[in-house]
Amino acid sequence: MNTELVDIAGLMVDPGNARRHGKRNLDAIRASLLRFGQQKPIVVDAAGVVVAGNGTLEAARAIGWEKIAVVRTELADGDRQAFAIADNRTAELAEWDDEALAKALAGLQNQDGIDHLAAGFTDEEITRLLAGIVQPDYEIDPAAEWQGMPECQQEDETPVRSIHVHFKSLADVQDFGTRLGQCITDKTRSMWFPGATPADFSKQAYTSAT
Numbered sequence: 001m002n003t004e005l006v007d008i009a010g011l012m013v014d015p016g017n018a019r020r021h022g023k024r025n026l027d028a029i030r031a032s033l034l035r036f037g038q039q040k041p042i043v044v045d046a047a048g049v050v051v052a053g054n055g056t057l058e059a060a061r062a063i064g065w066e067k068i069a070v071v072r073t074e075l076a077d078g079d080r081q082a083f084a085i086a087d088n089r090t091a092e093l094a095e096w097d098d099e100a101l102a103k104a105l106a107g108l109q110n111q112d113g114i115d116h117l118a119a120g121f122t123d124e125e126i127t128r129l130l131a132g133i134v135q136p137d138y139e140i141d142p143a144a145e146w147q148g149m150p151e152c153q154q155e156d157e158t159p160v161r162s163i164h165v166h167f168k169s170l171a172d173v174q175d176f177g178t179r180l181g182q183c184i185t186d187k188t189r190s191m192w193f194p195g196a197t198p199a200d201f202s203k204q205a206y207t208s209a210t
Helices: 023-036 054-063 077-093 098-109 123-133 142-146 170-180
Strands: 003-007 042-044 050-052 067-072
Touching: 023 054, 050 054, 050 077, 054 067, 098 123
Parallel strands: 042 067
Antiparallel strands: 003 067, 042 050
16 A cells, blocks of 8 residues: 555545535544644545545645645446445444543543544533443442431422533542532532521522532
8 A cells, every 4th residue: 555645636526425524524624634634544546536535635625735645546436436435334333432432532621732622522522421421430329328417398499500510630629619618528419509507408508418
């Protein structure tokens, strides 16, 4: 397999390409090229028509690249078309391991200088993955945890508004608790702000650490 560095101006996207590249897809490819460069060549035929890598060619043009790495295929006619379809279809048939993906993306979010968007996922998508996949490594028995806790009556436990706060490190969690003047432990799942003493457990705000 011989790789060539050729002028982008001399290449053409495949007019019969069955795969469409929308804005979101091209944005992700551009982000990847800008962050990582071209890590694999695109496949073209003898006439310079792209067989595999149409999206990469479009993204490279949008960035303003003048040259791109290619390999030339000798496949023709039906074999050429079948390979073009298979190149897209085989990737499409792969499945994500959601838990492993969530942990890997979370790691990228925590690394300075790494643009996780170049991996093709937005902050919102990563947050949803983490919320739905990554679970605590321990089990909680609510009845056991409540032993010894004070009894209280709360007429209205409906909050005016709730928000989810995400932390990048344990130090950030502790800093958040300090700023609120509340203790956050491994068992804390929610809290009211501002906090209140047991004597205030009525319709006033109170802290829940169950």
